[in-house]
Amino acid sequence: MAKKNSLSRTVQYWRxxxxxxxxxxxxxDWENFLRQLYKKDDFDNEFDIDGIPLSGKIHSVKASNYSLLTSQLSQYDLPYVYDEDSAFTVVLSSSKDYTPNQKNSDTGNQAPMRLNGDEWEPVDNLFIYHLPxxxxxxxxxxxxxSKRAxxxxxxxxxxxxQQxxxxxxxxFxxxxxxxxxxxxxxKIKNADRLKSVVVAGQFGNQVKKELSPLSSIFGQKLSKDIDGIRLEIKVSTVRGxxxxxxxxxxLDWYDDTFGSFQQLSDGSATTARVTAAxxxxxxxxxDLINQRITRKRSVALNHDGAAVISYSGATEAILDATANDFETLWSLRQ
Structure with a gap:
């Protein structure tokens, strides 16, 4: 089986x-805060949070696409100075409570993944970039x-x-x-086309939800006398x-089926998400429910012995997304 050289991951923005x-x-001044921690050799970065050991490692990344963002930042009067050559990325890692297996692609046989020694353990990472x-x-x-924001x-x-x-x-x-x-x-009203639509919800007498607006798709058999079902619809393009x-x-199907955002904001849908252009x-x-800003990006995998997401590859993807969403993010700064 051919190895992947990239994965699709979603970049989210939090305040x-x-x-x-x-x-x-x-x-x-997060830039200065991270810089000072980055310089400290004795910085104790591991804490037990809700019974789980979490560690944060700060990296200074000279990302090739950082200039896309700094060129936009340079047009505005920012409150604090930021490094124009490299971006600080924080990697928050949480220990996994098991070690994944690996599979032989020819035979299907499985074996445990090998760690570097007793002092090593598998982790899940969250990659964070502080906007200036x-x-x-x-x-x-x-x-x-992975842990969340x-x-x-x-x-x-x-x-x-600690500091x-x-x-x-x-x-505080x-x-x-x-x-x-x-x-x-x-943005949906202005869209010329949609790459994907995902709508889901729980419906029925026991979950106290109505089937609207999905009932028009399934007809009467799934529109009455239901105790509780969860429906999910995804319509998307086929790559290549x-x-x-x-x-x-x-887009035409979306308009005909759902008509407007108001139909999806009546509480019956738990997921309503589109990718538009x-x-x-x-x-x-x-995200039509929470109106959150997210952007999917392709993240390069490091094939130096293993297909992993490196902090440098994650930084490239995050900076690219942030540069694309910069105008919206800047408009929401206050």
Whole structure:
């Protein structure tokens, strides 16, 4: 079986806020904070959070595409200075409670993965980049079991307590909330075509949900006398075979089936997500339930002995996504 040289992962944007109120706070100089930790040889970066050991490693990455973002940043009066040559990436790793197996592609036989020694253990990684404004972070999870942005905020709290940075307000703590785009729905209305649509929901008397607006797809057999079922619909293009005309047909189907966002915001749908494009612009993933900003990116795999996501490859993907979403993120800074 041919080895993959890349994986698709989603970049999400979060804002670090006051955990007591979830309100925004004054912009913090994250660049300097990370730089100072990066220089410390004795920085203790591992903490036990909710019974799980978590460690954070800070890397300075000279990403080849960093200039795409810095060229945009240079046009604005930012509150703090940032390094124009390299970006700081934090890798938050959590230990896995098992070691994955490996399979022989010819025979199908399996064997345990070998670690480097007793002091090594398998981990799941979360990659984080701090934008130089508005306390925003861009994050990318290595896998579904990677920790999330709120856990990273708790790791930051432990670090700042350790470094004595909460002395002026001992009760202050960070938490993370999604960056929400109030104009997300307009992007769908302006779209010329859709690459994919995913809609899901729970329906039935026992889950107290109605089948609208999906009932028109399934007819009367699945639209009445149901106790509880979960439905998921995904319509997407086929890589290497679909055309732009196919994407336009998906948009037409979406408009005919759901009509408007209001039909998906009535509470019956638990997932409503589309990947849209306007004119010749790049694809944008829009979450119609939470109106969160996300962007899928291809992440290169390191084949030096194993197909893994390296912090440098993750940084390239995160910076590329952030550069594409920069105008929206900047408009939401306050």
């Amino acid at each position: 670090l806020v006051d955990a007591r109120t979830e309100k925004w706070v004054d912009e913090y 404004f508005a306390n925003m972070i861009a994050v990318m999870a290595e896998s579904v079991s 709120k856990v990273y905020a708790e790791w930051l709290n432990r670090v700042m307590i 004595g940075l909460f002395k002026n307000d001992p009760d 703590r960070w938490t993370a909330t999604p960056v929400v785009d109030p104009h997300a729905i307009q 075979h679909s055309t732009q005309a196919d994407e336009e047909k998906i 306007e004119n010749n612009s790049s694809y944008t993933e829009v």
